Amino acid sequence: MDDKKVSRREFLAKTSAAASVTAGATHVHSHEAADDVQSEYSLRARALVSVLTKKNLIDPATLDQVVDYYETKVGPHIGARLVARSWLDPDFKDRLVADAGAAAAELGISGTLSSEFRAVANEPGVHNLVVCTLCSCYPWPLLGLPPTWYKDTAYRAKAVIDPRGVLREFGLTLDDDVEVRVWDSTAEVRYMVIPERPDHTNGLSEEALAALVTRDAMIGAERVPEPVQR
Amino acid sequence: MDDKKVSRREFLAKTSAAASVTAGATHVHSHEAADDVQSEYSLRARALVSVLTKKNLIDPATLDQVVDYYETKVGPHIGARLVARSWLDPDFKDRLVADAGAAAAELGISGTLSSEFRAVANEPGVHNLVVCTLCSCYPWPLLGLPPTWYKDTAYRAKAVIDPRGVLREFGLTLDDDVEVRVWDSTAEVRYMVIPERPDHTNGLSEEALAALVTRDAMIGAERVPEPVQR
């Protein structure tokens, strides 16, 4: 056995290179992509809806309305309004941090009665990241339905043990002296992040500011990008 | 929400019944059984052996000898000899418990030099069970290659947290006042169980006793059955 010292980083880099070389050759099946799996899900989903409808357990019009509601009415634009307002109005920001549901209700945003909502604010030296390690809890009324990466096993696994590695993969490298706060949504409290206001945004309206705020910034996965220079 | 009290046992029974009803309908794919997966493994294994042979990294005759060795030379009959001897010779049993490798060497059993071997003895009020939660460590030179159930994820997961449940599923219900000792093979020490000698075996020869000893009894998964009455 060769006892030569290799740094851990070098070792990991070498082995992961080898893994990627054979990834194609050795990968037996990609399930999610397989058409027959999709068609099996499709058959089962149609059967389920058909049986529920025939037995009058659901009203198909309600099904359509529910989907329409989440596809067109609720989404990250709601959270973005809260963030933009908080950037312009420090008192509102205080109320948003104290009770995000109540602050949202001030702006006429509904659907926040059943759970509690918390907004956690990034600031110089502090970065917040939201996750649900056990399932996929997410502040639906404020941000809509969560993105695929948020619900995926990898993010749920890594966010709590290696938040800096996750952020680095997402393109955000934090200094070692920044404090990372990870919020694991294990109960009926839902979290959103108030990202920091980017530079060069003086004089922008609340609407223009809201347009800058991305969904992923309100999860903590990125910073709000600077406005594009024209 | 119905707040009616249901016992946990009843609840679990009901839900697992529901699960089994739809197991057929909802099971998308059984991988291990799928012929195309087997044929992919087969192609890759043949390619591997072919490349290793052509590059002179293995001698095909050695491959055959290795397989033959584990298929015909090593197996539970070795451990069974040790157990039978220990039933007849209390001093041997003491040596077996102290250092199973050395005791095996007394009987001319080889292959026990690289690892350490321990035999743990069942007795009235004590039942031992061997597992490797992290991979599939097993006393090859004494028992041969491990059975599928031992290497399977379920056994590795359950043996340490619910050994009594595992044994119950295997057909052995232990009294609450029996002490269960689970041995997790996490290093280079390998364990085998010396089961209790069954009743009605007085006067049997070492060979006849060895023939009663099952592989699974030497893992702790069952008791040695009584000899069949003629």
Next chain:
Amino acid sequence: MNGIHDLGGMDGFRLKERDPDEPLFKHEWERLVFGSYLALKAPWSIDESRYGVERIPPERYLTMPYYARWLYRNEQLLIKYGLVTAAELADAEAVPAVAPRAPGDRDASRLLSGMIVQADTTGVMPSFAVGDRVLVKNEHPEGHTRAPRYVRGRQGVVQRDQGVHVFPDTNAMGLGHKPQHCYSVRFNATELWGERANPRDRVYVDLFDDYLEPAP
């Protein structure tokens, strides 16, 4: 249960790429699964609903797309509660339609709230106050729980009292609401992950009164 769903702290997974333009539903069946579940007046709680996902066999859990887990859970719970049968799902064509009743509540924003039980807070006192050092009990219940494995046996500080909520561990199992306080508990990342963590980092986990005891 120590299920495969309890993923916090696991290594070996690969992050999915972030796609800012992805549709909410990639396939029509996902839309049907989501919409039909929310349109249903389910007789079970959100806790039992989560428990339904957790009991998907581990090897299938990891390979199922997100809404396939919902589909599995919906089928299982509808069958368990006797609302549909496996035979009906296997042959939907053969199921006769009953005459439609009056339409139900169609306010989509309120549909989900029906599954979250508002706890009766009367006389429910907190065992801990903000600033208290707490130890998460090292318990491994067979049923549903919301104390992830990675905090069990670890110490933190109560950072906020989140008020009184229904206890998921009993509610999911049909064993009662057991309303109690829930706390945001702050853990040093090094307390959870040892030398691997940056000493500046913190993890906040919402934990119920019954999961906690005073730190020794």
Next chain:
Amino acid sequence: MNGIHDLGGMDGFRLKERDPDEPLFKHEWERLVFGSYLALKAPWSIDESRYGVERIPPERYLTMPYYARWLYRNEQLLIKYGLVTAAELADAEAVPAVAPRAPGDRDASRLLSGMIVQADTTGVMPSFAVGDRVLVKNEHPEGHTRAPRYVRGRQGVVQRDQGVHVFPDTNAMGLGHKPQHCYSVRFNATELWGERANPRDRVYVDLFDDYLEPAP
């Protein structure tokens, strides 16, 4: 690493039936995978070999039959060590045969021992003695380790000194043998699993010196 291989204590899996008559190899390819691996004079240690299995992506690990994990690991390690290339495995036909060398050691009983390094025990002192109460450090290394998650942060009693062995955590990573004592540590099942366990039961785990500290 906190890999999917670290299964101890997980719920949700279903036990396989015991079949006293099952063949050692169900398929010919399993025989080839097993035999070729043992016939190889591998330049890696058994620790790196285990680490190779642990790095199989979790969703594939759970669905792979046992010897498919070996096959994956063998391919990866042979490529990593430059003994074969992915291209050669993809087109074995195209690989030219070299002239055979003299046959190697064919004593099958000794083939495996080559992978287990006998540690240099000179001057390696134990930190603990039989009877000592120890605490397993709550460490979560990114690389290979043989301290399962379920004992980390838990207390037990040293029941036997198993002698000096090569340290898997460094050896698997090419970071040296670091020989040290290994102990059989006895845990009360209730210390590991709380109220779920029978108070009479014990779990014995072989743990290296570096995993342990004196119990407080």
